[in-house]
Structures are given as structure tokens and as C-alpha cells.
Amino acid sequence: MRKKSLFYSLMLHGGILIILFLLQFILPAYHHSSVSKIMILASYAIGYNFLLGYTGLMSLGHAMFFSAGMYSMGLGIYYLDLSPMNGLIFSFLFSILVSMIFGSFALRTSGVSFLIVTLMFGQTFYLSILYFSEFTFGHDGFSLGKYLEPLFIFGKEYLFSDPGIRYNFALLLLLIYVLITTFIMLSPLGRILIAIRENESRTQLLGYNVFYYKFFALVVSGTFSGVAGAMHGLLFSYIGTTFAEIHHSISPLLWTLLGGVGTLMGPLLGTGIMYYLIDFISEITKNYLLIVGLVLILMIIWFPMGIMGTVRKKWFKWLP
């Protein structure tokens, strides 16, 4: 059964990723760039979903991870003259560190307390960026473009703002996240995480050290989010506090809920729908947020488990 699930899963997700790869050759310029951004944000949402969907821990502070990765990469390049690739590695290590520190405190709580602690950590991080504004460039943020060295691929020079580079880097990140998540979720480790989500006490009773597994999930989730933030900064050239604000913590929650909590492609679908919903409706009316809210309510009524969650429940039980 597991082999069959793995086969179907590979077919579906491989197919989606191939379609995304091919789309870059036919999309008009604006949608080309939009899909690049959606893939980066969806990678962030996949990181979020790793914690919420597979381990059952809801966070309201994930913007901290996203912005920690983004700022460490950006400030590393600005102050330490790091190359873009070294900046990414630096942000990867910094994201792990931030996730471990955060996890060692926050996981001492559970339930609503955990939610509040994540919120407080997120806000503390946001306010710290503002407090150290002489170092972080505060509320305005800064543009990274002129500090980025060009990228050389097969001897040819590219800028990170090149649409093809942007699209394929975003796709590569998404691909890596999908592969890692699939691998973990189909492994015994993933089963234990899901067991914790379903019944933490029973999992503990079976002899598993629940804290360590949750800590692992949180570090993976935080690092995914951090590297997604760094990639966003690298490809879109702007580092700012807007990525550390509370609404940027709520966004991946909404994307995940809409697309399907605990499904691999749900975050991608949810992010894409929300992005284009706002984009399209804001052209039609000034009150687009009201309409987006109403659409979300209807979607939750029709798809209470998210779109992919409902699809899994009704038709494809093998969806990871």
C-alpha cells in the first residue's frame, strides 16, 4: 500500500512540478513573475504546514523565521560582503539557530499557551528589528540589488533579478521542499509526527520522546521558512519589516487552511488562490478585502478541511 501511495504521490507531485517548469515558457511577463513569487511564498507555507499540518502545532510567529532568514542573508551580504550563495548558507545556519533557540523555549508550553508564545516571540523579533534600526535600516528596510554579485552559470553572467533565474530558483526551492517533506512524511519519522498530531499522549505512552520529535519538526519548519525568506530577499531585492509583521505570520496559516492542512500541495494551491484572488479583485473594487474575506468564508464552508484535504477525504486517500 505504501509503495502504491508513493507511486501515486510521485506521479502527482512530479506532474505538478513539470507543469510549473513548462509554464515559464508560455506565461506572460506579469504572471511569470507572479508564479515565481507564489512558489517562494508556497515554500514558506510548506514550512509552516510541516509544523501545523503534520505535527499539529499552530504558530502565529512564523514571520520571525521568514524574516530571520531574509535579514541574515541581506545583512550578511551588506555588512560582511558575503556572496549571494554564502548569504544563503549563512541564512540557513542562522535559521536553524533561531529555530533551536525558539523551540527550546516555546515547546515547554502547549495548546493556547504555545500559540501565544509564538505570537510574542514573533512580535519581539519584529520590534527588535525596529529597535536596532541603525543596523537593520528599520521600518523602511533596504534594497539589496546593488550589493548582489551576478551569478555565473556555464560561464554566462546572470542577475538574480533575471526572470528566468528568479523563476527557476523559486521552482528549485519548491522542489527541494516537496521532496524533503515527502521523504519525511513517508518515513517512520513522519508517521511518528502524525501520531503526535493525532494523539500526543498515546504517542508518549508508546515510548516516544515527544519533545524531541516536536523540536525536530519545529526546527525543520523554521529553517524551511527562513530559507524561503532568504530566497525571497535574494530574488526580489527588498528586505523590510513588512515580512516580520504579524500579518505575515497569519498569511501562511490562511494559505494552508485554504489549500488543505496536512497535505503536500495544499499550501501551494492555497497560496496561488489567495495571491490571485487579491490581485484580481483589487482591480475591480476598492473593497477587495471584504470580498476576499467572504470568499474565504465560503471556501471554508464548502471545503472545511481545505481544498486538498477535502479531495483526499472524498477521492484520493493516498494524497500525502
Place this chain on the structure above:
Amino acid sequence: MEIAMENKEEGKDTNNSEISITRRSVLGAGAVIAGAGVLGSKLIDPIAKTAHAAGSDNPIKIGFQAHRTGIGTVYGKWYERTTNAAAKYINKIGGIAGRPVEIITEDDGTDPKRGADVVEKMATQHKVDFVYGTLFSHVVMGSAPRAGELKIPYFVVSEGYHVASGKLNRYVFQPCITDVRSQITAVSNWIFGNLGKNVTIIYPDYAFGYDHRDYASAAAEKSGGKIVAKIPIPMTEKSFTRYFAKIPKNTDVIYHVMVGPGVLTFVREMGEFFGSNHPQLFGFIDSLEGVNISSPGLGFLDGSYFWEAMPRYADGYDTGGARFYRNAVGVNASGASKSDAKDVSTYSHMFGCWETLFAIKEAVEKSGYRSKKDYGDLIETFEGINFFNEGIAHPQGPKIFSGKTHQCFGQQFISKVQNGKLNVVHKTTIADGIYEPETDYTKQSL
């Protein structure tokens, strides 16, 4: 929060082989069809628009990045009205280089993330000639890199120092509103010479406030004044009394630039703290843009002074150009909407939209710009402009424009609150606000 996934099957029979049409399925199908229609129309839209653009009327398209939602809504509303009024008048007098102006507006939510998307959308989907109109500095910072990457001229009306600082790129211009550094430099001599030498600055704890903190300190040194205390207040603060306790007793002048929803509370609590025996007060009208100066609770401000870029009350600056502009935008003599006296304008900022559209018109006509391939000529022509004359196109007053910094310098006003009204007591010269350029965008490649 820990959640448990719902695994129980619903108690309904889902194996019914008969096809039944339910209300939910009809609604669902309708939503899918409507969604597909909207999606299809949006994807096909660029092709249709491109075809239209190749037609004979061929307007100059200007993408207006508006703060319709978010913290910039009040400014955004008036920026939009001013922009539409300016476009209407420009079209009435023959358009730009004989071509009609078409304003395409998109909301950026006063958010840098969305701002960059809007610039992208304007350039690649709406295929505008220029993007324009951004106010909030963090949105400019978030959007400008994308404009530079897309190589599309981006005209901001922000008053931030970010353009002249050299942080942005050659495609970004701020041609018709003086930046904060210049504003402070222009008014500081008057403050230290007329109100007192010892000044305490109270400012919002973010970039806009830091510009005031830093440049007022520099100006104090030059003017023989002294900043005796610098008191930052977080933007989220709701109560201010504890900050007033930090004001030194030897303070002659409180220089305040608070902005945001807490401003009215700030003023009320300052009144309660000091009573009638208070230092001189000098503020930037940014605090009270869109607010009726005679509102209950603002009585404490009577006798205090404010910087204004363009006097809100008509009698403060009664030139032909200013009268024409006020009338065209629909503002009464007190600075409120002609149709709703409670709807107070953001008069010290929104003129920048009007003037910037005329500056674009001037540069397009001088450079012979026809299409995007002429961007280089347009930018170089713009950089060659030194002066904007006062008149209908520039009702706030004449301006010196620096091609190196892409920033203008204009005259400023100081007004006194008297009986719930702002009366102009001093007008600076352009020279008062000029500082040495710190960057030269003309050296950047196009």
C-alpha cells in the same frame, strides 16, 4: 495549538448513484464558472490591451500606485482625487504631447510587498509608460528596486530623503515635493531664531522620525541652537504622559512630529500635562493632515506653530495657480472637500501629485518621448531640468530640481494656530532648504 485531524466519515450516504442537483452544487458550479471567466478574461486581457495600445488614440498610460487601504488611506484618497483632477485638466488642455493621459490605479495596501507587485503589474500587464504617486517611504523602498530592474521611470510623491540619499536607482524621481531633510533645514533657522534655542524633539520611532531627529540636530548646530532631549515614541503607543515627564525643564521649544491614529491623544495628553504653562510648540503638519485643526481636544495647540508645505487655508497663499489648483481638486478655502466640510484634505502633500504629472508632461514634451524605447532620452531630459516655474502646473511655488539627486527643493511655510485656524507667519526661500548633493544618479548606467 494542537489540532486533531478529522478522520470520521460523515454519516451521509455518499454512494447514491442518482444524479441530484443540490443548492450547494449549483452554487459551487456557478462559482467555478465565474472564477474561470474572471481568470480567462484576466489572462487574455493583456493581449487585448496591447492590441488597443497599437491603435491610433494611443494614450500615455500612467500607473498610479495608490494607498487605498492600509495606514495610508487618508493620504491615498486625496492623492487619488488630485491625480484624477490633474489628468482631467491635462486632457482638457490637449494631453501630453497631443496624446491623452490615462491613469491606471492599483491599490498597494500601503505595503512594500504589494507595492513591488503593483509596479510589476503596471509595467508588464497594464503596460504603462510610467509608474507614479507613491507616498509612504517604506513602500517606495520596497517598490523602487523593481522599477529599476524593469527599467521603468518611477515618480514618487513621498517627501522622504531616500531618493536624494542615493539609496535607490536612476529610474526613481521625486521632482515635485521637497524632502524631509530640506524641509527641516529650511525651517530650523526660524525655529531657533524665533521660538528658542533649547529644543526637545519628540518623534515617532521609525525612519520618518529619524530623519527629523538627525537633520534637526544637524540644523541646530548650524543655527546656534541645542537639542536638549530626543524622545522617540513607538508607533504603537497609546498613552504618552510618561514621555512628557522626560522633557527637560530648560526646554524652550517642543518639536513634535507624531503621526498616526494616536496623534489626537498625544495632543490632549500634552495639554493635560503642561496646562497653560508650556514651552513653545512646533510641529509638522503631517501629524494633522486630514484632521480638522479646530477639532475638540486640539484646543491646546492654539498659539503653536506648524510647518506646512502648502498652506491649508486659502488666504495663506493666494496666488493664481494656487487658486486654480484648489478649485480644480475640489477643496474649499478651509482645506476641506467642497462637497463635505468634514472631509479635510492632506493639503501639504497632495499638490505633489498634481505637480508631478505636469513635470512628466514637461519632460515628455521636451524629450520627444513616444514609447518605452525613449526612456533613456526622457530620463536624461528630466535630469537636465533645473527649475519649475510657479503657476498652474506648479501651484505650490517654484522649484529647483537637481538632476544629480533626482530631488527638488521648494519654499516652505510656517503657520500659527489661531482660533482653530492655521495662519501663515513665515515663508522660507528655496535657498533656505538646499543642501549639498550626496549622490549622482547620472553616473549610473541606464
